[in-house]
Amino acid sequence: MHENDAKTLGILPGDRVVLTSTSTGKATADYLYTTSSLIKQGFIGVYFQTGTKLNLTDGEQVEVRASDRPLSLDYIRNKMDGKKLTREEIRTIISDIVLDALSPSEITAFVVSSYINELDMDEIESLTRAMVETGDQISFHTGPIVDKHSIGGVPGNKISLIVVPIIAASGLIIPKTSSRAITGAGGTADLMEVLCPVKFSASEVQEMTMKAGAVIVWGGATNIAPADDKIIIQEYPFKIDQIGQMLASVMAKKYAIGANVVAIDIPVGRYCKVHSVEEGRKLARQFIDLGERLNIRVECALTYGDAPVGRAIGPKLEVKEALNVLEGSDSPRSLIQKSCVIAGIALELAGKANRGEGANIALDILKSGKALKKFLEIVAIQGGKGDISSKDISPGEHYYIVRADTTGYVIDLNNHSLITIARTAGAPNDQGAGVYLHAKPGTSLSKGDPIFTIYADRKWRLEKATEIARTLRPVMVEGMLIDRVPQVREWNLGRFHNK
Numbered sequence: 001m002h003e004n005d006a007k008t009l010g011i012l013p014g015d016r017v018v019l020t021s022t023s024t025g026k027a028t029a030d031y032l033y034t035t036s037s038l039i040k041q042g043f044i045g046v047y048f049q050t051g052t053k054l055n056l057t058d059g060e061q062v063e064v065r066a067s068d069r070p071l072s073l074d075y076i077r078n079k080m081d082g083k084k085l086t087r088e089e090i091r092t093i094i095s096d097i098v099l100d101a102l103s104p105s106e107i108t109a110f111v112v113s114s115y116i117n118e119l120d121m122d123e124i125e126s127l128t129r130a131m132v133e134t135g136d137q138i139s140f141h142t143g144p145i146v147d148k149h150s151i152g153g154v155p156g157n158k159i160s161l162i163v164v165p166i167i168a169a170s171g172l173i174i175p176k177t178s179s180r181a182i183t184g185a186g187g188t189a190d191l192m193e194v195l196c197p198v199k200f201s202a203s204e205v206q207e208m209t210m211k212a213g214a215v216i217v218w219g220g221a222t223n224i225a226p227a228d229d230k231i232i233i234q235e236y237p238f239k240i241d242q243i244g245q246m247l248a249s250v251m252a253k254k255y256a257i258g259a260n261v262v263a264i265d266i267p268v269g270r271y272c273k274v275h276s277v278e279e280g281r282k283l284a285r286q287f288i289d290l291g292e293r294l295n296i297r298v299e300c301a302l303t304y305g306d307a308p309v310g311r312a313i314g315p316k317l318e319v320k321e322a323l324n325v326l327e328g329s330d331s332p333r334s335l336i337q338k339s340c341v342i343a344g345i346a347l348e349l350a351g352k353a354n355r356g357e358g359a360n361i362a363l364d365i366l367k368s369g370k371a372l373k374k375f376l377e378i379v380a381i382q383g384g385k386g387d388i389s390s391k392d393i394s395p396g397e398h399y400y401i402v403r404a405d406t407t408g409y410v411i412d413l414n415n416h417s418l419i420t421i422a423r424t425a426g427a428p429n430d431q432g433a434g435v436y437l438h439a440k441p442g443t444s445l446s447k448g449d450p451i452f453t454i455y456a457d458r459k460w461r462l463e464k465a466t467e468i469a470r471t472l473r474p475v476m477v478e479g480m481l482i483d484r485v486p487q488v489r490e491w492n493l494g495r496f497h498n499k
Contacts, residue, residue: 119244177219196384267305314434396432417474
């Protein structure tokens with residue numbers, strides 16, 4: 001709006017306004033921005049989303065008036081002051097987030113206030129229920145309904161592609177809604193999209209699950225717990241992963257699909273969200289407590305998180321590796337073992353195995369080929385090729401092999417650096433980009449042996465990722481040269497001068 005019109009109406013930049021189409025009577029709230037030149041006096045410009053809501057056309061008349069301040073702002077202020085929020089107050093905040101009644105900065109205020117003044121378990125339960133109530137839900141007439149989740153932080157954690165078909169092949173129902181990568185090199189939805197579409201409505205998810213026993217889809221397209229994505233977007237710049245909001249985020253999606261039992265993977269390690277076993281046990285207890293409040297049986301597995309799961313990092317590389325395992329390969333062992341442990345916990349919770357026997361039953365299902373058959377059925381029902389194999393998947397055409405510059409053992413991996421290299425190469429948006437590890441901790445190397453290969457779909461990205469790899473050096477070999485100090489020497493007047 002022209003700044004003179006705004007002054008006439010007594011509204012300022014950032015204020016809420018209500019726009020009403022005089023022809024249809026439709027109305028929506030939005031935020032005011034002013035200009036002295038872009039828009040003429042007597043006219044307004046609206047964003048595409050707003051115009052679509054009101055079915056506006058160029059030149060159409062609209063009514064503009066100041067909007068009331070949302071009551072949820074008072075509740076957010078209360079949380080800033082350290083006060084406990086009631087269930088109704090939290091539901092009001094979440095409802096306003098879903099309806100876009102709160103601006104990004106106001107959602108950020110809620111995120112930060114909950115980070116500084118941590119949510120207690122009552123508030124977490126209220127947040128979980130509010131996220132579910134303000135979105136779509138799925139219900140099944142049979143059961144039990146199973147789900148699994150990993151809290152993330154470990155590259156190459158592709159186990160859902162193996163766990164889900166194992167569980168479904170046992171006769172259980174598992175409608176797996178997954179996320180895309182935010183800071184990683186590939187979320188489960190990114191991986192599955194290599195093989196088939198992942199964007200479906202809640203009703204489509206329900207229908208496909210009833211036919212195949214399972215799906216692996218992107219949760220962001222289902223309108224299940226829609227407030228969650230809006231909150232995560234505001235958390236991202238601060239690298240905040242507030243425990244209460246994370247618990248609510250995870251369990252809301254499980255509750256919304258009607259899950260009865262949930263197996264949760266909590267990776268523990270220096271580069272993970274959870275740094276110690278003690279922290280992991282505390283988080284597990286919170287998940288279990290929240291599950292009890294929601295009538296969901298939860299069991300958590302604390303897993304090793306200081307190295308990637310398997311050897312592949314990046315969409316096509318990870319899908320190829322997972323398919324290899326489903327097709328009968330006996331490596332990488334870390335991927336097989338972790339997948340069977342998590343699947344085994346779910347089988348035990350659902351009554352398909354006695355306690356302590358689930359992992360072996362899961363391994364039997366995997367080795368029998370039933371999991372592969374079920375996975376291909378899932379791919380087909382989601383619109384992919386039901387006869388695809390690992391041989392059909394190739395990583396990016398451009399690659400660079402990083403080799404050992406000394407003889408020794410691999411003694412350390414830096415997960416953060418490996419993810420950075422894979423993302424620099426283009427993952428997850430470039431599906432062929434990523435990193436393949438030839439050596440993991442304990443591997444003996446001779447000088448010149450390959451340590452890892454960087455793949456990219458585009459040459460310039462490979463060059464950039466290679467430079468990043470030289471700087472970060474994510475794999476440490478015993479005895480390797482880290483740096484030289486000073487780095488440069490000049491010969492001058494018969495003596496060395498350091499720079």
